Amino acid sequence: MKDYKKLAKHLLERTNVKPEFALILGSGLGYLTKYFEDSHAISYSELEGFPQSTVEGHAGRFVLGKFHGKNVIAMDGRFHYYEGHEIKDVVTPIYVFKEMGISRLIITNAAGGINRSFEPGDIVAITDIINFAFRNPLIGPNDERYGVRFPDMSKTIDFDWLEKVEKTAESRGIKLKRGTYVWVTGPSYETPAEIKAYEFSGADMVGMSTVPEIIAARHCGINLIAFSCITNMASGILDKKLVHEEVVQTAQRVKSAFSKVVGIALEV
């Protein structure tokens, strides 16, 4: 079992910020940390026993600071299973957040839109998940320090929190959509036939992250909400090749609305 307490202590020793919220930033969404006040970055490579980020658009550092008046810690770069990390390493940060005393988490990602009413640039609140990667970070002996053997997954996110965010966002002219996120391992993008199968299964968007983080957060009792930035329509929906550069570019195009939504999630 990992010593998450030690990792949390290392992090807290290096900053005066006592974060109240944690933020996981998806592909191309790391720009958000530029808006933090009194910010302070700690690279993952400075933390012994911590995994490293390898994906373009994921800087590989924690950024601590103030955003919308709240003390936050952001992961500017997350860990994906396809990078070759052990599934338990993918969720290490969640248990470190728990040890830091954080009880609220905002997860973000870039995702391919399966639901045909979505378009690139949409911001979609995740209201349910499908695990089509068939990996689970809780496999192995249960870490009794953090949660039960069989965590309930009937509500993956905090709906009261989400409803407040939706109301405030709407009053500020931002309409959020809702959807079910399906997790696949990647790193190859999907085939059109796979997307048809996921659509038939009830998925609205697809990506290669987030679900293990949600499972770990439910396990250790961290409240969360999660947002996908639809960066492209999923394979086969348009007659178009998928490239990661476009994912990063679209994520950056919706900068303004996306950072407002995250700000609202901190305020409400």
Ligand SMILES: O=P(O)(O)O[C@H]1O[C@H](CO)[C@@H](O)[C@H]1O
């Ligand atoms: O989920 P995030 O980290 O936003 O990244 C998404 O974008 C990458 C593919 O373009 C994959 O890593 C996918 O999961």
Ligand SMILES: Nc1nc2[nH]cnc2c(=O)[nH]1
């Ligand atoms: N798996 C997957 N991940 C993505 N991340 C951003 N877009 C996509 C996509 O179309 N498929």
